[in-house]
Amino acid sequence: MIGRGRVALLTALLIAGLTAPALAQKPVKIGVLTPLSPPGDAAAGQFIARGAKMGAEDVNARGGVLGGRKIELVIEDDAGTPEKGAAGFRKLASQDQAVAVVGQFHSSVMTAVQALAEQFKVPVFSTQASARQVTEKHLEYTFRTHVIDPDRCQMWTRWVKERGFKRAALITENTDYGVGLVDETKKAFASLYPGAELKTIIFDRQVVDLTPQLLEIKNWKPDILLNGGIGTPMYLIMKQAYDVGLHPTVPMLISYDAPTRPEYWKTLGEKGTWASFIVYYHPTMKLTTRGEAFRKKYMAEFKEDPVYGALNAYAQVLLLADALNAAKSDNSEQLVKALLANKFEGWNGTISFTRGEGPYWQQWTPPMLVTQYTKPEMAFSEVKIVYPSELKTGEWMAAPKR
Amino acid sequence: MDAFLFSQYLLSGVVIGVIYSLMALGITFIYSVMKMINWGMGEFYMIGSYAQYALIVSFFGPRRWYLALPVAMAGVFVLGVVIQRFLLRPMFVGAIERRDEYATIITIALMVLFRNLAIVLGGPNQYAPADYARPTTIGTLPISGNRFVALIATLVLLGLFYFVIKKTWVGRALRGAAQNRVGIQTAGIDPSASAWRWRPRPARCWRRTSWSTPRTARSRPSRGSRSSSSAGSARCSAASWAACCSA
Numbered sequence: 190m191i192g193r194g195r196v197a198l199l200t201a202l203l204i205a206g207l208t209a210p211a212l213a214q215k216p217v218k219i220g221v222l223t224p225l226s227p228p229g230d231a232a233a234g235q236f237i238a239r240g241a242k243m244g245a246e247d248v249n250a251r252g253g254v255l256g257g258r259k260i261e262l263v264i265e266d267d268a269g270t271p272e273k274g275a276a277g278f279r280k281l282a283s284q285d286q287a288v289a290v291v292g293q294f295h296s297s298v299m300t301a302v303q304a305l306a307e308q309f310k311v312p313v314f315s316t317q318a319s320a321r322q323v324t325e326k327h328l329e330y331t332f333r334t335h336v337i338d339p340d341r342c343q344m345w346t347r348w349v350k351e352r353g354f355k356r357a358a359l360i361t362e363n364t365d366y367g368v369g370l371v372d373e374t375k376k377a378f379a380s381l382y383p384g385a386e387l388k389t390i391i392f393d394r395q396v397v398d399l400t401p402q403l404l405e406i407k408n409w410k411p412d413i414l415l416n417g418g419i420g421t422p423m424y425l426i427m428k429q430a431y432d433v434g435l436h437p438t439v440p441m442l443i444s445y446d447a448p449t450r451p452e453y454w455k456t457l458g459e460k461g462t463w464a465s466f467i468v469y470y471h472p473t474m475k476l477t478t479r480g481e482a483f484r485k486k487y488m489a490e491f492k493e494d495p496v497y498g499a500l501n502a503y504a505q506v507l508l509l510a511d512a513l514n515a516a517k518s519d520n521s522e523q524l525v526k527a528l529l530a531n532k533f534e535g536w537n538g539t540i541s542f543t544r545g546e547g548p549y550w551q552q553w554t555p556p557m558l559v560t561q562y563t564k565p566e567m568a569f570s571e572v573k574i575v576y577p578s579e580l581k582t583g584e585w586m587a588a589p590k591r
Numbered sequence: 592m593d594a595f596l597f598s599q600y601l602l603s604g605v606v607i608g609v610i611y612s613l614m615a616l617g618i619t620f621i622y623s624v625m626k627m628i629n630w631g632m633g634e635f636y637m638i639g640s641y642a643q644y645a646l647i648v649s650f651f652g653p654r655r656w657y658l659a660l661p662v663a664m665a666g667v668f669v670l671g672v673v674i675q676r677f678l679l680r681p682m683f684v685g686a687i688e689r690r691d692e693y694a695t696i697i698t699i700a701l702m703v704l705f706r707n708l709a710i711v712l713g714g715p716n717q718y719a720p721a722d723y724a725r726p727t728t729i730g731t732l733p734i735s736g737n738r739f740v741a742l743i744a745t746l747v748l749l750g751l752f753y754f755v756i757k758k759t760w761v762g763r764a765l766r767g768a769a770q771n772r773v774g775i776q777t778a779g780i781d782p783s784a785s786a787w788r789w790r791p792r793p794a795r796c797w798r799r800t801s802w803s804t805p806r807t808a809r810s811r812p813s814r815g816s817r818s819s820s821s822a823g824s825a826r827c828s829a830a831s832w833a834a835c836c837s838a
Contacts, residue, residue: 429735434726
């Protein structure tokens with residue numbers, strides 16, 4: 190007769206034998222929390238999700254992470270609102286047990302979820318949220334591989350100065366991003382371009398008629414209009430500025446890379462011509478091996494050039510896979526240590542995270558360029574880089590009079 | 592603020608106010624006749640916009656936008672009829688005990704359904720048809736061709752609505768339904784079912800010689816909502832008129 194001790198030992202061995210392979214095959218979950226419905230910039234979220242999926246596919250095709258575990262993406266819609274973002278992050282961290290979350294686009298949502306990231310000890314990555322305070326808080330579980338607004342505003346101030354525009358008007362929304370743009374642009378104008386005049390208008394994000402604000406700007410007679418809308422508000426500013434006769438008579442600079450998306454011309458038609466806009470990726474850029482492989486695969490699959498959001502989300506998933514392998518664990522503290530201790534191949538260079546001063550905390554910044562559409566239905570691959578001077582591929586052009 | 596800018600503000604406010612008034616009219620029309628709030632009202636407008644865009648892009652082309660407008664409106668009207676018939680009508684035939692709660696649940700559910708369907712079917716990208724007309728000016732206000740067309744169309748629709756409500760038998764019936772649903776039954780109108788029609792019945796019923804001539808005195812007495820609900824198919828109750836027209 191077998192003793193009780195032996196029975197217990199055999200049972201333990203049996204359980205261990207049965208569960209060990211299962212544990213070895215348990216996928217590593219990465220959350221993608223991004224806007225996929227209004228009022229968020231749903232098109233941006235769609236591209237981010239697309240890039241993240243391609244990243245996970247590539248990692249899994251190469252054998253996964255941590256000795257054969259597959260990457261499983263869990264995609265959640267934050268709708269561009271802090272409350273939905275917080276709910277989505279809680280689900281990803283607690284129910285799905287995601288080891289990290291990527292895909293953050295709206296600064297207001299990022300600001301809300303980074304507090305939860307500290308609470309749940311789950312690293313969160315800003316894919317396109319650029320507000321200064323995101324990394325200025327010096328939080329342990331917050332990382333960003335995107336530009337920050339002080340840099341953006343300094344760059345457009347230098348561009349405004351180079352073009353000789355003396356009166357600049359900035360119209361933007363009442364979000365963390367928009368309010369941040371106003372503050373940073375005021376600082377940048379005061380320090381870099383003291384003689385110039387700056388008019389700022391902040392509107393409610395839900396407003397669909399911006400005619401009064403644009404009429405006020407038109408009557409102020411600016412030399413340049415800075416469009417700080419995100420998603421629908423960006424298009425509304427563009428359309429309504431054209432309708433009231435402000436654009437393209439007065440040049441417009443759009444604060445981010447939305448015009449690179451295929452929907453731009455479908456939404457604006459000829460009204461989109463002569464817009465200048467900031468981009469972080471240009472088809473003529475030299476990319477890393479990873480970036481180039483992604484671009485080829487993306488073009489083969491979607492028959493269009495990739496947009497920056499997809500590239501950045503792809504790179505974030507791949508660098509997380511590298512960090513998991515370096516940490517040899519999916520433990521969040523080990524993962525953070527690996528993220529800080531290693532260098533990773535990004536889409537256009539090497540990504541490393543250091544704990545610098547102010548907003549340069551666990552931050553990696555891609556390049557920023559000013560480009561311009563000069564004809565209707567112009568392909569993004571044809572646009573010229575007009576700023577900064579050292580990377581310029583063409584001259585900025587004023588629109589002919591209407 | 593100078594006088595020029597003030598005049599622009601004023602005109603801009605009037606233009607957008609007129610356009611919004613049409614939407615407000617739909618909400619109040621439904622509420623006054625049906626005594627329910629349609630929480631999905633915005634989504635009906637959204638469906639109309641999608642339908643109009645799809646028709647312009649894939650069927651009529653940008654030059655014949657004026658054909659897409661009535662077709663899109665008719666499409667949403669049909670959708671309103673279907674929703675009224677199958678989802679809202681039970682409220683008015685005694686099938687629902689808590690009507691207010693039922694209406695709230697149904698219309699909020701429709702709102703969520705339509706909103707998500709739009710994202711699933713239309714995708715997250717933004718689309719807009721080309722402008723219907725060139726930008727123009729009203730006094731001191733520069734205005735887009737689209738908004739100008741919307742303004743004129745709104746004024747026409749408001750005028751038509753006023754005429755129907757004030758001058759026609761149908762309008763009087765609707766106003767009666769809004770004021771006293773029980774009272775109008777004494778005049779032969781059953782607001783909850785199909786006792787009054789948008790097409791005159793030929794035999795043995797009351798006759799009307801003209802749509803614009805009120806003949807409530809000659810109207811057929813109400814037979815009660817339950818018994819009359821089995822009458823012909825080409826009928827529309829006061830409630831369904833409100834739902835369909837506003838949709």
